[in-house]
Structure formats: C-alpha cells, structure tokens
Amino acid sequence: MDIQTIGIVSPGDMGHAIGAVLQQHGLRVITNVQGRSPRTAALARAAGIIDVSDETLVREADILLSILPPNRAYASAERIATAVHKTGATLLFVDCNAIAPRTAHAIDQLLTQSGVSFVDGGIIGGPPQPGKAGPRLYVSGARAADVALLQDYGLDIRVLGPHTGQASGLKMCYASLTKGSTALLTEALVAGRALGLQDALAAEFQDLPLFRTMERGVPGMPPKAYRWVGEMEEIAQTFSDLGLPPQMLEGAASLYRFVEGTVLGTETPEQRRYGQTLEEVVSILASSLAERSEKNKPHR
C-alpha cells in the first residue's frame, strides 16, 4: 500500500497534533473543518492540515483517521459513509475513538456495508509533543497491518489482532482506571471541602502515594470534562456488555457532566482563567455545588 495523503476527522486536541506529526514526516494531511469550532479550524491551520470538502476527503485520503469526542464517532462515520456513496471512493477508515467495542462494531458494520475497509483503533497517552514519546495508537482488524505503515511517518502504532473490538476494548479498560480515578479523586476532594474537612483530608492524602500519583490530573481535567462524559458512558457500556457493574463509570460521567456545567467547563487548554491549581478547581466545584443545592431548596 502506497500512502501519500491522510485524512483526519477532526483536528481537535489530539487530531491536529497527530496530523502535525504526519505532515512533518512528509505526508499530505487533509480534513474538513465544516461544523467544527473556530478553535479546531485554527488548530488545523497551525498544523499545516488542508481544509477540503467531505467528498475530496474520502476521494484523496489513503487512510482516514477518525479522532473525535466519543459521542460524535457514529454520526461522523455516517457522514463519511454518505460521502463514500456519492463518490464511490475506496477508503481505509481507522476509528481511533474512545468507544465501546459494541459501538466500534456498529461503525464497522455501517462502513463495511458502504465498501469502506474498517480498522478499530484506540489511542493511549496524550497528544504528541515535540521531544517527547508520543501516544500509542493500538489497531485491530483485517487491515491493521496497513495502518501500521504509519510507523514510518512518526506514529507509534501497535497491532493488537485481527478483530474489531480489540483496540477499542483496550482503550476502555485503560481509561476506566485513569479517568475513573481522576473522577473519584475530584469527588473526594469536593466532598471534603463541602464538609469543611479539606485540611484534615489534604493531610491524610499527602501521605498517600496513590494521591501523589493522581493529584496533577485534577487541574488538567476541566477543559476535557465535556469529552470525558461520553468516554465514561462508552466504558459503562463496555463493562455492562461483559456482565460487570457499569455504575462506577456512569458516576464518573455524572461527575464530569457536573464539571462541564460550571465555569470550569468553559475553558480551553490554551486559555485557563479559572482553576489552574488543584485547590482552585476543588474550591470552584464546591462553590458550584453549594449554589446548586441553594437553588434546589424548596421556597418557603
């Protein structure tokens, strides 16, 4: 397989950074920013990613990487299927989203029916940064080996096996621990502050290696909370499908939904006006909690 052009939908936090790596390694990278935020469009431009129509995207991309907030994965695949129908393009589609194996199978079926080759993917680790080891892109499916050719263009690709559900399943298990525990810590700290016990709790946590490995995760979380809601719901689906209790991840989704609904949810990674420290984030969340509970009090 000869690779010259990569499509990326959509060039957000992770997508634009992966696009930049591929572009710097000599590939042409295209996208369609229609319907995306001005911030995403700006990120794409800065990464040297070319804006085209959906039709051009599917016609010219040798491989299309879908990198989206998980709750948009299916709808975006439908849009791609429509463009493929219109153009009769051949396409290798890699779903890199944090979705349940069940959702990956649904997208696989949708796209395979449209004549697209589907590969399941899962990204573990943060967006690539200059001079640092990048994230791992796990892939599984009949054509996973073709996706692994992107190794030659700066990505760290790991082939997991021949089946849809393997790469997405690995991502689900991994993220359940990392993002689930960030939700647990956030909730513990907000509860401690709401109870007026923040100093005693901080003193106990300081002696706990578990806490010290986690504390940096909380201030970095709010700009991503909106995206993590859907991810936690996909993990809950994954666990439920396996016969395991889904509520821990449903609760993490609720917690991130709460964060998204506060002033912290209005921030982007580039622009943080509120909540730059653990202390500030917890304080803002505890205040929001108090306001919300004040609003919900019955009138007298």
Next chain:
Amino acid sequence: MDIQTIGIVSPGDMGHAIGAVLQQHGLRVITNVQGRSPRTAALARAAGIIDVSDETLVREADILLSILPPNRAYASAERIATAVHKTGATLLFVDCNAIAPRTAHAIDQLLTQSGVSFVDGGIIGGPPQPGKAGPRLYVSGARAADVALLQDYGLDIRVLGPHTGQASGLKMCYASLTKGSTALLTEALVAGRALGLQDALAAEFQDLPLFRTMERGVPGMPPKAYRWVGEMEEIAQTFSDLGLPPQMLEGAASLYRFVEGTVLGTETPEQRRYGQTLEEVVSILASSLAERSEKNKPHR
C-alpha cells in the same frame, strides 16, 4: 476522666488489634462475642480481651468502641441502647465505623436519648501491627477530648472538632479514593481479561505510576470485600446528601458484592487458598464472570 476498662464491639480484624494495643498498655478490655463468628471469638481470646454479657459490658466499660462492618453499626447501637436501659449504666460510646455522617447522626440520636454520651469516630489506616505506626482514630463531638485520653494507651487519636459527622465524613472521603480506586482497578483488569487483552493491558499499566501504587491493593481485597460493600454504600449516601453523584460508589459496592459471591469471598486474611496474587484474583473473577454469564443465557 479516669479510664480503666474499655469495651470493644466487635473484636474483628481491626477491633481485636486495637483491643490488644490497649490491653498491652495496661487497660482492661472487654467485649461480648455472642452472635459473632468463631474467628472473631478466637481473635478476642488471643488479644487478651475478656468475654462478658452486654449488661456487664455497658456497666464496666468507661469507653465503648464500636468497630464493625458498617452495615451492622446501627443494629449494634440498638443492642447497646437496650443494655443501657436495663442497667442504667453511664457510658461514653465512640462509633469508629465507616458510616455516612447521616448514619452517625442517627446513632447519635438513638444513644443520646438513652443517656449515652456519643462521639463520632473514623479509623484511617490498617490494624495496628507491632513495630509499625498504627492507624489514626479521628474523633469529633462534645466529648472527643475524653476519647483522646486513649493516646496515653498506645492509640493515635486526632480530635477533628465538636460535631457528629466530622470524623465519619473524613473517613468517607478518604475511603472513597482508596477503596473506590481498588474497585476501579479490579474491574479494569477483569474486563481486560474477559476481552482477552490482559497482556496488552498489563504492559500499558506497568508504565503507569498510578497502577504501581495500586496493584498491591487488589490481592489483599477479597477477604474484606463483604465489609467494603456496606462501606461503599455509606459513601454513596454521603455524596448523595452533598448533592454529588453517588453512582461511582454504588458501582464499587456492586463490584465488591460480585467478589464476595465468588470463592474469593470465602477466604479470611489468615487462610488464603485462592487468589494470593493479582494475577490469580483477576483470573478467578474473570472465570466467575464467564460462568455467571453462561448461567444467565436463555435456554434453547
């Protein structure tokens, strides 16, 4: 206040070890093992704790420490209230259980009506062991300072304030992180194995400091899972009362209920036949999951 005799209800894993410390520091320690397991009775004997009736317990104990699985805390307080009614004894009662502030308030009310002085407590850290720093017993309430006199007898007591709900609240916040994250990790590993992805998941986790601070917690958990079910439910209640989502802790309760229902739930800390390593615990749980899902399949 002059302290000579301490009552402990019940001398289980934590209770007998605290009783042993007090006894070694010159106090007389009494209990009533009626209705407890033969194991608890044996632990009490080995710790030099004297078995008496409920009436003698409340008459002779200067301070009574309630240290129980959380779902037994209220019923045990009722039994103590009955004995106090019968005997007209005066008593300082310390609820050391992992219960919600709401539950602590209910027990406070029950006992105060019976003429008992109530102090809220919460234990953070494992049972005292020779040569190691013991757990912290946090206390709050009007007579918390009297309980702090037990500092002179080998316990680490921390007075949090004058209100019921402070010590129990601190314990809830702390345990939500430690035991909640153990549940998350257990579920992630069982899901990974159920999906056949255990090797890839283990490789990713090995590079994660978060995982390395947690992994020892999983093999130690099964003999305590039965007790943690109630504790997770009390934390869910605590969070719900604060307006925070309770589902993460409800899910942790479900996970520990699942563990309790497997062969792992039949083990005691002294006698481990199954699941001595992380690998064994996860493997047994994944097999139980498969059996359970096999049973639940519709007949053809």
